[in-house]
Amino acid sequence: MCIFCGSALPTGRIGFRDLCPDCARELHICRHCSFYKPGVYRECTETIPEAIKDKDRLNFCEYFRPLAELPGAGIEGGKAKSAKDSFDKLFG
Structure with a gap:
């Protein structure tokens, strides 16, 4: 899923450009990569040789693997929905 517009990413390999x-935003970016993880060293779980400063811009990282789904994309159907239901029962 594109982090900018929410549309589905193309299946298969995503090229550098x-x-x-x-x-029409760039797809080969850190935030679309399955190795991207904020909070870890260089925000990447792969052993990249140097940090990529702008995680929302095109990069030429050879380790790039596209995300199947954005983290939290299906959360409305899970814990968030049950928490909202509990809240509504208390204060609704």
Whole structure:
């Protein structure tokens, strides 16, 4: 899922210069990568040789693996929904 517009990412390999078909933003970025993890060293779980400063811009990282789904994308159907239901029961 594109972090900018929410549309589904193309299946298969994402090339260095591929763009989102809906919003035309770059797809080969850290935030679309399965190794991206805020809070860890260099915000990457892979052993990259140098930090990539802008996580929302095109990069040429060879370790890039596209995310299947954005973290938290399906959260409305899970714990967040049950928490909201509990809140509504208390104060609704």
